[in-house]
């Protein structure tokens with residue numbers, strides 16, 4: 001199907017298709033923006049009849065729709081035109097919709113986007129959905145020459161001369177000034193669009209590979225903006241360049257940002273995550289023990305955690321709860337202070353799980369076993385990293401700790417030891433359905449081993465910005481492996497990091513005596 005306005009470009013496209021023997025449907029939308037617009041529709045109808053192609057048309061009050069929806073007229077015309085073309089193509093079982101945008105349209109679009117400060121100058125895409133634009137690099141002069149050779153006339157749209165429309169202003173007043181100095185300005189702008197479209201596609205592909213576990217701080221802003229754009233669009237929302245800049249900037253910096261998108265939807269970035277809907281805070285899903293009350297925060301609230309008593313406000317800051325949300329977070333409080341904090345995952349005070357007769361969190365408990373291995377390593381003067389493997393039923397089937405120093409062998413990492421131990425226990429090297437739990441984000445070697453063993457879930461404590469393969473240095477899982485485990489990071493991260501810090505402080509003094517690195 002071809003969208004035919006009656007202008008030179010689309011008339012030439014329809015005629016050239018007939019010349020090569022194709023028989024497309026000609027479709028024309030009457031935008032009702034000019035008193036004589038019906039005459040254009042009649043003219044295109046007559047042309048279609050002469051060329052012996054089916055014809056479809058309809059009339060829409062574009063100005064009325066624009067006023068009702070608060071769109072500008074050009075925007076409304078475009079949206080309604082593509083709605084009409086899509087519906088008509090479906091009705092005629094046409095696979096493709098062709099439009100006759102040319103190099104001139106492309107140059108004007110890129111210039112307008114540049115002046116609006118758009119982040120990406122890819123111009124009009126050659127393909128989108130069913131729409132194809134085969135003439136984006138065809139100069140206007142070729143089209144007019146072709147039509148004259150065919151003895152074919154066309155309609156001139158007087159609004160193309162009305163400089164109140166940006167596009168007409170660029171065409172009539174801006175491009176002539178530019179081409180007087182740069183004769184090839186139109187071609188140059190179209191070339192910029194082509195290369196920007198390729199760059200954009202490459203960066204979009206990188207953005208699509210960002211895994212949920214990878215920290216956003218390491219992602220280049222150009223990729224992060226595209227990731228945000230894709231997420232926002234997937235949620236059916238609209239977004240402009242300044243919003244993308246603000247949201248991506250906050251993700252990278254680990255800051256909190258609130259942005260109101262067009263249409264009035266509020267989105268938040270906090271704790272390295274993008275929230276497209278207001279955050280929900282969990283209510284307790286267990287019977288509340290006697291003597292505990294459910295309430296929200298009060299001045300002076302404190303909670304007892306494994307490291308000691310802390311101010312509730314510090315815990316909420318650590319969990320990246322935005323200030324505006326803090327009065328919404330459900331708490332369970334006893335005479336001894338806060339017992340449970342309704343964030344995701346919930347924070348429990350020391351002894352509170354037992355008091356509420358709740359089973360221990362399996363990952364918390366497994367990390368406890370891995371931390372015990374790490375403590376063993378520390379005692380043996382090794383880099384304190386420990387790991388366990390949980391079998392499909394959640395039981396520990398393998399344990400390991402770092403022994404690189406003892407063996408003088410840099411491959412003696414905790415994960416490899418735990419994976420070997422698990423393979424021995426289970427009698428198979430394939431550990432699908434198993435969980436590898438390690439105190440420090442794995443290095444490429446250990447993650448590679450986990451992939452080879454087809455581990456189903458990798459859980460780690462502290463992030464490893466020097467050697468981590470799950471986003472610390474790079475995210476190996478962004479590539480397409482045959483098998484991709486689920487990843488959970490940050491489990492008991494403080495404890496794992498503290499242990500490493502203590503020992504590394506010690507090691508740093510020891511290194512002067514030649515203590516090996518991990």
Ligand SMILES: Nc1ncnc2c1ncn2[C@@H]1O[C@H](COP(=O)(O)OP(=O)(O)OP(=O)(O)O)[C@@H](O)[C@H]1O
Pocket residue numbers: 002003004005006007008009010011027028029030031081098099100101105157
């Ligand atoms: N009223 C319409 N009905 C159907 N298709 C249209 C209509 N207006 C434009 N199109 C399609 O969109 C393309 C680009 O639109 P644009 O507004 O640049 O066209 P134009 O300058 O009015 O006419 P042309 O591109 O045909 O010279 C056209 O080439 C045509 O394929």
